[in-house]
Amino acid sequence: DSGVTQTPKHLITATGQRVTLRCSPRSGDLSVYWYQQSLDQGLQFLIQYYNGEERAKGNILERFSAQQFPDLHSELNLSSLELGDSALYFCASSVVIAPENGELFFGEGSRLTVL
């Protein structure tokens, strides 16, 4: 158990809908990262927050947005869903963002299926 909690574990929805994925980082971790993993694309970095502020952005679509709240939990909002958005969405956290000791702890992921 990494200490990172993601909900829901599974989600099935229809095209055009909107969903929210939630991530609770490990206690004390200030940094949250979101990744998308689909079968043919591997792990794609979406966005990173540190203590409530956006720190880095990857290939995140405009239909997607995220935020980190004062209690440090984070939400990833996916709207106008398309079939291609079906994927595993992982959240990771770390206490700091320094590369020498910023080990990432990943949650078990939220599996999104868009029909």
Add this chain to the structure above:
Amino acid sequence: DAKTTQPNSMESNEEEPVHLPCNHSTISGTDYIHWYRQLPSQGPEYVIHGLTSNVNNRMASLAIAEDRKSSTLILHRATLRDAAVYYCILRRMGDKIIFGKGTRLHILP
């Protein structure tokens, strides 16, 4: 984003050592080399990291070439539970953490 190159897949026999290579010829002096692995149906998990010197921990060893342009993750005695995708990543301050396709390690009983 700093790039790494890994073989797509490797096979090893159970209870034998495994050497997983990673090339990072464009590494800069401040890049740390990190390894993660992803077991089936799980999120990635941290394995080990280093800067210049070889590193050991309870999971694995990391051997870093003198010029730092390559590194090798060593699993000393592979078990079936080590079958996973192994990612080699370069991390530098302020940069995005990018995972490549990794190496899929198959362990033969």
